[in-house]
Amino acid sequence: MKEAKAEAExxxxxxxxxxxxxxxxxxxxxxxxxxxxxxxxxxRIAADSDIVWERFLPQDYKxxxxxxxxxxxxxxxxxxxxxxxxxxxxxNMQSGKKCYMVGARGLSVIWGDTxxxxxxxxxxxxxxxxxxxxxxxxxxxxxxxxxxxNLSPRTTYAAYFVYQLSSQHNLGTAATPVTLRVAxxxxxxxxxxxxxxxxxxxxxxxxxxxxxxxxxxxxxEMGEFVTEEDNATVVCSLMExxxxxxxxxxxxxxxELRPKE
Numbered sequence: 371m372k373e374a375k376a377e378a379e380x381x382x383x384x385x386x387x388x389x390x391x392x393x394x395x396x397x398x399x400x401x402x403x404x405x406x407x408x409x410x411x412x413x414r415i416a417a418d419s420d421i422v423w424e425r426f427l428p429q430d431y432k433x434x435x436x437x438x439x440x441x442x443x444x445x446x447x448x449x450x451x452x453x454x455x456x457x458x459x460x461x462n463m464q465s466g467k468k469c470y471m472v473g474a475r476g477l478s479v480i481w482g483d484t485x486x487x488x489x490x491x492x493x494x495x496x497x498x499x500x501x502x503x504x505x506x507x508x509x510x511x512x513x514x515x516x517x518x519x520n521l522s523p524r525t526t527y528a529a530y531f532v533y534q535l536s537s538q539h540n541l542g543t544a545a546t547p548v549t550l551r552v553a554x555x556x557x558x559x560x561x562x563x564x565x566x567x568x569x570x571x572x573x574x575x576x577x578x579x580x581x582x583x584x585x586x587x588x589x590x591e592m593g594e595f596v597t598e599e600d601n602a603t604v605v606c607s608l609m610e611x612x613x614x615x616x617x618x619x620x621x622x623x624x625x626e627l628r629p630k631e
Contacts, residue, residue, distance in 0.1 A: 391416035396425040400448065420444040427451075428468055428522050467522040467629040471532075472514045473498035474622045480511035493534075495586030496623050503536070504620040510548060510610040514625040515555070518597045518604060526630045529592040529606040532583070532623040533567065539619025541567055548610040552593030555603040561593030567620070587623055594630060 395403050395417050403426075407417040416422070423444035431447075439447055474490075479502055481487040487507050490500045514529075521527060529552050535541075548567055553560030565579040569588050579590045592606050606625050610617070 388412060388416045388419070389421065392419045392421040396422045400426050418443075418445055423448050467525055468520070469626065469628045470516065470520050471497075471624050471626040472516060473500075473624040474502040475500055476514070477502075477622070477624065478513040478515070479622070480509065481507055491621075493586075493621075498623065501624075502622040504618055504622075506616050506618045508614050508616060510608060510617060510620075512609075512622065513605060513607040516604045516606065516625075516627060518602045519600060521597050521627065522629065523597050523600060526594055526596050527627045528594045528630050529604075530589040530626045530628065531592050531606075531608055532587050532589045532626055534587055534621040534623070535568065536619040536621060539568070540615075541617050541620065546610065546613050546615065548608050550590070550592040551605075551607045551609070552595055553605055554595065555605050561595070563593070565590055589626070592625070 391413065395406050395413075398406075400423075403417045403422050407414040420443060426448055427444060431451075439450065442450060475498065479488060482502060485505075487505055489503045489505060491503050492499060493501055512531075516529075531550065546566070547564035549562060549564050551560050551562040567580070567590065569580040569582070580588050581590070583589050592608070595604055606627075
């Protein structure tokens, strides 16, 4: 009975023009579009059309890609960008969505312009010309302000604090956490939690939050948010203002935003 009903529904759908089917498929996901192309030759034509895959590309993709990519179909362009991310200023494209990174120079770092507290140095493993190295402070207060117009719309993003620790680092005690917070500016709703930055604490175990990226840097997820507004500001912050122990040896590359898997 169910099989007969499914066949009847498929027969009705097959009577629709390919363009209508394309519009329907464009309201799904890239994975669903690929699955739809296996249904029949009509669905393959509809699911592979530019109508579908242009919907999955960033709205401003024409301003980002080079002219050499204009000859590709929208489907081929989508998968090309998945496999060959394009650097866009401080960001890039991944899986059809934009990634973005604010370098240390673009962050608000308390006492960051005071040479006695922070130094600006160059490291060969950094994508930025300068990173911030902590000489010593008693308080940590680092904030990044990201405008959602630089990100893909209607997308869940995670923010990551990207850093190193020098061989002579000291961030207080092994159990001293920092508070990470992600929220829209002026919003009372925020994602907030505490973590330990030292990837190997004095007991010799790695905290679950820190991850080695493989490019010379560690990262810790700060929180996530959804880009529901076209022109808003998200504030990502790292703070430790309750422990007055001297802190030293933290090296900050920046804050990176990536679409959640």
